[in-house]
Amino acid sequence: MRIVDARVIVTCPGRNFVTLKIVTDEGVTGVGDATLNGRELAVAAYLTEHVVPLLVGRDPARIEDTWQYLYKGAYWRRGPVTMSAIAAVDTALWDIKGKVAGLPVYQLLGGRCREGVTVYGHANAETTDEVLVEIARYVDLGYRAVRVQTGVPGLAKTYGVSGDRMFYEPADAAIPTEAAWSTEKYLTHVPNVFAKVRAEFGPGLKLLHDVHHRLTPIEAGRLGKALEPFALTWMEDPVPAELQEGFRLLRQHTTTPIAVGEVFNTIWDCQQLITEQLIDYIRTTVVHAGGISHLRRIYDLAALYHVRSGSHGATDLSPVCMAAALHVDLSIPNFGLQEYMRHTPETDEVFPHAYTFDRGYLDPGDAPGLGVDIDEELAGQYPYRPASLPVNRLEDGTMHSW
Structure with missing residues (x-):
């Protein structure tokens, strides 16, 4: 062949x-x-x-x-x-x-290590009261884990909050839009949000939060410490990961679990974080980390150091990538969680797939291969449209991490 x-x-x-x-x-x-x-x-x-x-x-x-x-x-x-x-x-x-x-594919990778892949959804809203409604909606859909993002009082726009609650897409314009950011307002607001969420939903629901690389290590340590009473499953991307030594400082100040890695591309990007046990979940994904073969190398290394998987699964990863991720998730011993942001009906039509959602779990199905394809004729009806991610500035105009 x-x-x-x-x-x-x-x-x-x-x-x-x-x-x-x-x-x-x-x-x-x-x-x-x-x-x-x-x-x-x-x-x-x-x-x-x-x-x-x-x-x-x-x-x-x-x-x-x-x-x-x-x-x-x-x-x-x-x-x-x-x-x-x-x-x-x-x-x-x-x-x-x-x-x-x-x-x-999961059979070629060693077979099932679990019956299903636990996924988390994105509950987001402008206010705390509104996000409680969104969390309840995900719980009603069967989710066992939810990422919680809200607007920050005093900021016009906040990452993670969208107009369409189910199909969040941050790329919103051909030329990047700009938003203002205040670390002080954010750090004051977030612990209050999770206090209300835990009081409403109790200890059983897994809760996550994405900081999106916006804090310094000492600021992230403060946030992680403040969130400890609410037992988050993870605090995601607390600091920019270029300076990986910063995670040592962060580790000294909080026991809130840390997840990072969706922007990593190789095993060498996360080797130090894994081998020094500076993180708890590694979020590398099939498409940005060299495919199934290389992702397995990363997860095999992580397994030696008590680090679990938490693959990125936002809407910018197609159903092809989601299917591939599920085959890996099902077959590794150190699986943690899988992000699952649902695609639009139009996307699902272009990419027919065998994976299914049931009671908080995804399953890739048993079709030979990945169990997903692309309808090329239908795909041709949706031409490329320029779309950029927004950028962030501090309130005084200084550029800040997205």
Whole structure:
């Protein structure tokens, strides 16, 4: 069996997605997600101009060799564009291998380690009272874990709060919009929110919160300490992760569990955080961390240091990526949680899939391969639309982390 074609498909059924479809001479196809939110066309160009020509004629069964070929064979390594492109190839090859074997991918990864994948939803609203209503809605849908985000009094707009509560999408304009940020107002507000949430929903519901890289280590330590009485499952992305030594300082000041890694691209980005046990959950994902093959390396390393998985699963990851993540989630021993932001009906139509949600769990299904595909004709009806993530400034106008 040989690869005879590889197509890069860019579509926008509500938001932009980049998909790679690999075709073999025996008619078996595989799909991989290559979406990089706000930089989709960069990955599409990298695939089209630099990767696809290397694939034609290769044996699709040689997944590891192909990964090493694309990674080590390029002088310029790592980075989100390169690793998202490699991820698309790797994921598509696993899809093909599963179809050839007649097995779902998770069986090729060692089989089930659990009956279902626990997922969390996003409850967000402008006010605390409104977010209590949103949390109740997720509980009614069967969710066992909920991420809680609210507006901050005194700020016109806050990350994580959207007009559409179920289909949150932060990329909101062709040219980035700007919002004002105040760390002081945020730190004062958030503990009060979680005090009311715990009082309303009791100790059983898993609660999470995303800081989105906006604090210094000592500020994050203050927040984590203030949130300890409410027993969060994790505090996500408390500080910018470029300075990983900052997590040592943060660790000294709070026992609130820490999750980080959705912007990481390789095992080397998180090696120190894992081996020094500075985090509790690693949030790398299939598409941005080099595919199923490389994500398994990260999670295998994490398992040695009591770090669990918590894969990113926002709407900028297509159903192809969600399906791939579920196969990994189901098969690893150190699974923690899986983010699950539901896609729009238009997206689900473009990407028909076998995974299902029931009582707070997702299951990838037992279709051979990933159990997901792309309807190319329907995808062609949704052309690319430029969309950028917003930027943040302090109230005095200083640029701040997004």
